[in-house]
Amino acid sequence: MNSGHTPAERTFDGALEEVFAGGIRPPVGRYRLDLATGEWAWSDEVYEMHGFEPGQIVPTTPLMLSHKHPDDRARVGGVLRRAAETGRPFSSVHRIRDAHGATRTLAVTGQGRRDPATGQVVELFGYFIDVTDSHREAAAREATASIQASAEKRAVIEQAKGVLMVVYGVEEAAAFDLLRQASNAANIAVRHIAQTLVELFSGPGVTVFPTREAIDEFLRHPKPPADD
Template sequence: MHGFEPGQIVPTTPLMLSHKHPDDRARVDGVLRRAAETGQPFSSVHRILDATGKTRTLAVTGQGRRDPGTGRVTELFGYFIDVTQSHREAAARDATASIRASAERRAVIEQAKGVLMVVYGVDEEAAFELLRKASNQANIAVRDIAFTLVHLFSGPAVTVFPTRAAIDEFLADPIPPGEL
C-alpha cells in the first residue's frame, strides 16, 4: 500500500511517517507518540502519499509491546488496512446524495417561483425575491417556504389556481412545513 515492492526497502518508523499526508501528519504523530508512551491500543484513519505520489487512505490499529523486565514500551505493532476504495465509494455516495437533495430542493424552489411569476406577473428574479423576503420575515428557509407554497396549491383537492389574495396571505404569514 505504500507503493514499494517486497524487499525493496527496510520499513522504519521515520520512513512510514514521511509518507503521511502533510495535513494528517501531526495528528497521526500525536496518536503514535501517545501509544509509544502508554502502550495503550490506538487507531487512526489517515492518508498517505505512496511511493508513486498517489494518495491512499489507511486505517491503522495497534498497541504497544512492553519489555517484560522494565515495563517500558519497546515497540508498536498492529495492522494497516487500505480503505482507499471504500472511502472513495462512501464519498461518491455522499456526493451523489447531496447533489440529488440539492436538485430536489432546487426543483421545488423553481416550482414556487413559477407560481409567483404567474400570479404576480413578475420575472424569475422578482419571484425569488418574494420567497426570500417571506423567508427572512418568518425565519423559515426558502426551500421550506417553497415546499409549503407548492404543497398548499398543488394537492389533489386543489381545483383552481391560487388567487393573488391567497398567495399574499401565505407570503405574509407562511406555514412551516411541519405544521401542514
C-alpha cells in the same frame, strides 16, 4: 516478521492466515515497530500499500511519516508518540501518498508490548487496513444521489465481510451470517447494513477505527445508511 507472538496475537494472526489460505484477501497487512531503533517490520501487504515491492526499502519511522498526507502527518505522529508512551491500544484513519504519488486512505490499529524486566514499552504491533476504495465510495455517495450498481452493492458487502473477518477472526461464511442475523433482527436489507458498517470506519471525517465493542453494538442495533 519475527516470532515471539503473544497468545492473542497468534489467535488473530492464525485467523487472518486461514482467511488468506481460503482465497479471500482483505487489504490487511501486519507491522511491528521497534521503539529503540525506529525500524518497522512490514508484511508484504504494507509494502504494497505504500507503493513498494516487498523488501524494496527498510521502513523507518521518518520514512513512514514522510508518506503521510501533510494534513494528517502531525496527528499520526501524535498517535504514535502516545502509543509509545502508554502502550495502550490505538487506532487512526489517515491518508498517505505512496511511492508513486497516489493518495490512499489507511486505517491502522495496534498496541504496545512491554519489556517484562523494565516495564517499558519497547514495541508497537498491529495492522494496516487499506480503506481507499470504500473511502472514495463514501465520498461519492455524498456528492451524488445516483443509485449504486449491483456490482457496487456486492462490493460493499464484501468489504463489510472483510471487516468482520478481521475483527472477529472468523471465516467468510460466518462473517456473512453476522450480517444476515443483524438484517433479520432489524428488518434492514443486508446491503444497507453492510454499507453503514463500512461507513463506520471509512466515512468522511472518520479518524479512528471503531473498536470491537462499537461493532458489537452496531450489530445488536443496526441502522440503515443515512442517505437511504
